[in-house]
Amino acid sequence: xxxxxxxxxxxxxxxxxxxDILNSDDEIKVIGVAPDPYIARTIIAKExxxxxxxxIEMPKMDGLTFLKNLMKSYPIPTVIIxxxxxxxxxxxxxALENGAIDIIEKPRGKVFENLQExxxxxxxxxxxxxxxxxxxxxxxxxxxxxxxxSLMETTNKILTIGASxxxxxxxxxxxSKLPYDYHxxxxxxxxxxxxxxRYAKSLDKSCNMTVKEAKDGDKLYKxxxxxxxxGKQMYIRRSGxxxxxxxxxxxxxxxxxxxxxxxxxxxxxxAGRNAIGVILTGMGDDGAEGITRMKEExxxxxxxxxxxxxxxxxxxxxxALGGIDKVENLENISKELLKI
Numbered sequence: 001x002x003x004x005x006x007x008x009x010x011x012x013x014x015x016x017x018x019x020d021i022l023n024s025d026d027e028i029k030v031i032g033v034a035p036d037p038y039i040a041r042t043i044i045a046k047e048x049x050x051x052x053x054x055x056i057e058m059p060k061m062d063g064l065t066f067l068k069n070l071m072k073s074y075p076i077p078t079v080i081i082x083x084x085x086x087x088x089x090x091x092x093x094x095a096l097e098n099g100a101i102d103i104i105e106k107p108r109g110k111v112f113e114n115l116q117e118x119x120x121x122x123x124x125x126x127x128x129x130x131x132x133x134x135x136x137x138x139x140x141x142x143x144x145x146x147x148x149x150s151l152m153e154t155t156n157k158i159l160t161i162g163a164s165x166x167x168x169x170x171x172x173x174x175x176s177k178l179p180y181d182y183h184x185x186x187x188x189x190x191x192x193x194x195x196x197x198r199y200a201k202s203l204d205k206s207c208n209m210t211v212k213e214a215k216d217g218d219k220l221y222k223x224x225x226x227x228x229x230x231g232k233q234m235y236i237r238r239s240g241x242x243x244x245x246x247x248x249x250x251x252x253x254x255x256x257x258x259x260x261x262x263x264x265x266x267x268x269x270x271a272g273r274n275a276i277g278v279i280l281t282g283m284g285d286d287g288a289e290g291i292t293r294m295k296e297e298x299x300x301x302x303x304x305x306x307x308x309x310x311x312x313x314x315x316x317x318x319x320a321l322g323g324i325d326k327v328e329n330l331e332n333i334s335k336e337l338l339k340i
Contacts (some may be wrong), residue, residue, distance in 0.1 A: 003130045006049040008040045008066075010058045014106070014115075018053060018081070021119040028126060035059075037066035044074055051129045053122075056082040058092050064091050064098070064313030071099040077129035080124070083108060089195045092149035093202060096168045097138055100128045101310065121255075128165050128311045138169045140311070148209060157183045158220050158236065158243050158273050159337065160267045160289070162260030162324045164190040164282025168309025170330055171280065173201060175225060177334035178201035180208040183276070184220030184230070184269075184336040186236060186245055188258045190282065200227045202240070228258035235266040236275075243271065254286050259313070264290025273298030276340055279324075281309040285317040292323030300340055301332060302326045 005028055007018050015033040020027045031047045034040035036058055043049075052070075058064040066080060075124040080095050080103045092103050102125050107114030115122075160180075162168050167189045168327035174198065191199060196212045204211040207225070213219075214226035214234055220243040228234035233250040236243060260279070264287055267275040277294040279287045281304055295301045301324050310328035318324050328336055 002313060003051060003126065004047065004049045005029065005126060005210060006043055006047065006052045007033045008037065008039060008052060009055040010035050010329050014055070017115045021122055021162065022114065022126060024119070025123050028123065030109065036238070037061040037063070037283050040066070041145070041251070044076070046074065046244070049076060050075050051126050053081050053126070054078050055063065056080060056095065064095055067095055067100060067251060068098050071135065074137045075099065077132045077135065078299050079104065079125050079129050087291045089198045092134035092195065093198050099135045101132055101193065102165050124283060125165070132310055136169065137187050138172060149162045150325045157276060157340070158267065159185045159262055159270050159276045160236065161185065161187045161278045161280065162263060162287040162314070163284065164284065164311070164314060166221045166281035168199060170205065170304065173330055174278070174280070174333050175209060176205070178209060179339065180291050181222050183227040184222060185209070186234065186263060187225065188228045188234060188260045190256055193229065196227050202314045212246050215279035216246055217244055219244045226300040227288045228263065231257060234258055236270050237266070238270045245274060255284070260287030264294050266301065268293040268297040271299070275299040277301040279318050280304045281311055282314040283311045285314050287314050288321050288323060291318050292321045295323045295325065300325055302328055302336060304333065305329050
């Protein structure tokens with residue numbers, strides 16, 4: 001079945017490049033392009049696209065306002081393709097809270113060549129979005145928690161989490177229910193560079209634990225959540241009685257930087273049975289190899305189930321490899337973690 005796509009972007013060049021990229025795949029057909037939300041609304045009513053690509057900053061009506069209106073009238077899976085400045089990253093995060101499925105950062109420099117280079121990624125995210133069954137919204141700022149302080153500078157166990165498409169909401173639903181003195185947590189989510197910092201700050205306001213974007217050498221002690229910075233790789237390491245993270249500008253692994261596999265593989269090597277691995281919603285297979293290794297080294301492993309996943313790609317692959325101890329609904333994962 002052909003995936004019908006509407007492209008909404010005020011740049012005629014971007015519309016042309018995206019059209020060429022998407023139409024190059026036999027499973028996708030661009031059924032319309034729109035320079036602003038008003039024209040997009042007319043095309044949506046007539047053509048009923050399966051997926052929309054949306055720029056954030058546009059004339060007449062900004063992309064975020066359009067998205068909010070869209071989710072009320074026509075809840076269509078939407079992928080944000082936009083330039084993510086500091087202000088843009090804040091708006092993009094709000095777009096995810098208001099129903100956007102995923103975000104792709106427009107490359108800087110030579111637009112034509114650079115967009116063509118990530119064409120495969122755009123196609124994969126469109127295909128993943130087309131499989132979304134239910135679009136949900138969430139609010140990272142529902143609470144403003146007063147932080148407790150853990151007395152433990154070390155952590156007996158560490159929790160590692162990996163997520164991709166649908167991950168911002170899934171991660172929030174898991175860690176927001178954990179107490180301030182829970183095991184140290186390291187998270188990889190597929191997000192562009194510059195975006196993870198804003199996401200971490202928003203999570204920090206909504207969780208009992210302290211959440212921050214990881215820096216090289218940060219310790220993983222009780223009560224801390226470290227999120228891998230976009231565009232870099234994060235590894236678990238151990239020194240004496242404590243765990244810490246190593247942040248490196250290493251090459252892309254399994255199409256991703258940060259890579260969930262590299263986080264999980266390092267947790268298997270340095271933490272073994274002292275680690276817990278959780279693989280959440282996401283397209284592709286990043287993390288499946290690593291979490292399987294974690295289980296082989298004695299770690300407890302959990303996967304999000306299909307019913308609660310936005311895209312069941314990563315958990316499905318991990319389950320198929322035999323790397324998962326428990327398959328749980330998203331709402332139950334935090335309960336399982338509290339038992340460990």
